[in-house]
Amino acid sequence: xxxxxxxxxxxxxxxxxxxxxxxxxxxxxxxxxxxxxxxxxxxxxxxxxxxxxxxxxxxxxxxxxxxxxxxxxxxxxxxxxxxxxxxxxxxxxxxxxxxxxxxxxxxxxxxxxxxxxxxxxxxxxxxxxxxxxxxxxxxxxxxxxxxxxxxxxxxxxxxxxxxxxxxxxxxxxxxxxxxxxxxxxxxxxxxxxxxxxxxxxxxxxxxxxxxxxxxxxxxxxxxxxxxxxxxxxxxxxxxxxxxxxxxxxxxxxxxxxxxxxxxxxxxxxxxxxxxxxxxxxxxxxxxxxxxxxxxxxxxxxxxxxxxxxxxxxxxxxxxxxxxxxxxxxxxxxxxxxxxxxxxxxxxxxxxxxxxxxxxxxxxxxxxxxxxxxxxxxxxxx
Ligand code: NAD
Numbered sequence: 001x002x003x004x005x006x007x008x009x010x011x012x013x014x015x016x017x018x019x020x021x022x023x024x025x026x027x028x029x030x031x032x033x034x035x036x037x038x039x040x041x042x043x044x045x046x047x048x049x050x051x052x053x054x055x056x057x058x059x060x061x062x063x064x065x066x067x068x069x070x071x072x073x074x075x076x077x078x079x080x081x082x083x084x085x086x087x088x089x090x091x092x093x094x095x096x097x098x099x100x101x102x103x104x105x106x107x108x109x110x111x112x113x114x115x116x117x118x119x120x121x122x123x124x125x126x127x128x129x130x131x132x133x134x135x136x137x138x139x140x141x142x143x144x145x146x147x148x149x150x151x152x153x154x155x156x157x158x159x160x161x162x163x164x165x166x167x168x169x170x171x172x173x174x175x176x177x178x179x180x181x182x183x184x185x186x187x188x189x190x191x192x193x194x195x196x197x198x199x200x201x202x203x204x205x206x207x208x209x210x211x212x213x214x215x216x217x218x219x220x221x222x223x224x225x226x227x228x229x230x231x232x233x234x235x236x237x238x239x240x241x242x243x244x245x246x247x248x249x250x251x252x253x254x255x256x257x258x259x260x261x262x263x264x265x266x267x268x269x270x271x272x273x274x275x276x277x278x279x280x281x282x283x284x285x286x287x288x289x290x291x292x293x294x295x296x297x298x299x300x301x302x303x304x305x306x307x308x309x310x311x312x313x314x315x316x317x318x319x320x321x322x323x324x325x326x327x328x329x330x331x332x333x334x335x336x337x338x339x340x341x342x343x344x345x346x347x348x349x350x351x352x353x354x355x356x357x358x359x360x361x362x363x364x365x366x367x368x369x370x371x372x373x374x375x376x377x378x379x380x381x
Pocket of ligand 1: 132133136139173174175176177178196198199261262263269288289290292317318319320321
């Protein structure tokens with residue numbers, strides 16, 4: 001079978017779902033690989049590099065989609081791409097199925113099978129295919145680098161002949177995948193790093209990375225069951241007040257805030273409020289990773305950098321992984337390769353779409369003319 005990778009069409013998207021290295025691995029699984037000419041250019045993978053890896057180059061998206069049996073891409077398909085879906089084809093891509101009824105309907109009508117990468121269950125067996133995590137890891141790292149680029153001072157403290165420099169103080173709100181990556185990056189740059197999460201079980205992990213966990217003056221049993229299945233649920237009003245009071249106390253002293261707080265299927269909780277921003281020193285930076293869902297900070301504008309009247313920079317970029325396209329393409333292509341490996345038990349270049357397999361079932365949102373989203377809860381944890 002042919003596995004084809006088109007050039008991404010979303011404006012500014014620099015990632016690509018296949019690298020020359022992942023193509024070699026896919027060939028070992030028995031697939032012939034196709035790539036649209038120029039698809040890897042923005043991520044640093046030239047047509048020549050693909051050709052050297054045995055990949056066939058195709059001139060147009062239309063001919064690529066027509067020839068490929070399996071199409072792998074990064075961004076949710078655009079209208080024109082949905083029009084290329086057809087019975088017998090399998091699309092593997094981010095698909096945003098919770099908010100993409102039109103895409104689901106078109107997939108159903110076409111009879112194509114669609115695997116949505118964001119639906120890969122967060123269970124240990126599926127970690128190698130978990131593209132949300134691999135991309136969040138990059139976003140967390142890049143958020144700190146972006147903060148540093150906009151912060152006019154060192155992260156690490158220094159004693160120099162020209163004077164003593166205090167270390168920067170960084171607060172990471174939300175210690176999930178992106179948050180932990182941000183904490184690791186911040187401590188390794190030498191900043192004094194604090195972190196907060198509604199799930200107190202992450203405190204040990206935070207501390208093992210050299211950061212300080214921010215505890216609230218609050219009884220845990222009042223916390224309204226903050227955690228379920230590794231994800232947070234909405235906090236009680238009392239808990240939220242205690243959290244905001246703690247942030248208010250910290251705001252004048254913190255130089256950089258990285259917010260990553262996420263509750264699945266809900267708008268981002270507002271946690272860094274206007275009065276906290278006003279209390280921050282001029283030159284401070286907020287990087288709001290939740291910008292796409294409305295932002296954790298008041299004043300965040302998605303895809304923009306704004307500077308407040310009191311000189312605080314708020315960054316709401318939603319494309320951090322794309323800003324590190326070589327790295328994110330490499331990890332995403334590996335996620336795709338692992339998915340293909342699970343879909344190819346005989347390593348003979350033939351897809352076996354096993355709907356009894358929890359991971360494949362969980363991620364499949366359209367199958368043989370039916371919408372199969374949302375999936376039933378997984379049988380194995
Ligand atoms: P995750 O689920 O692993 O982590 C989110 C964390 O937030 C969890 O640990 C959760 O307990 C915590 N949380 C929830 N409510 C909270 C609250 N009120 N206070 C403190 N912590 C709270 O998610 P993730 O994969 O790390 O993603 C984090 C965010 O980064 C998401 O919003 C995601 O969409 C975003 N993201 C942005 C980009 C970008 O380019 N901007 C790229 C990738 C991911």
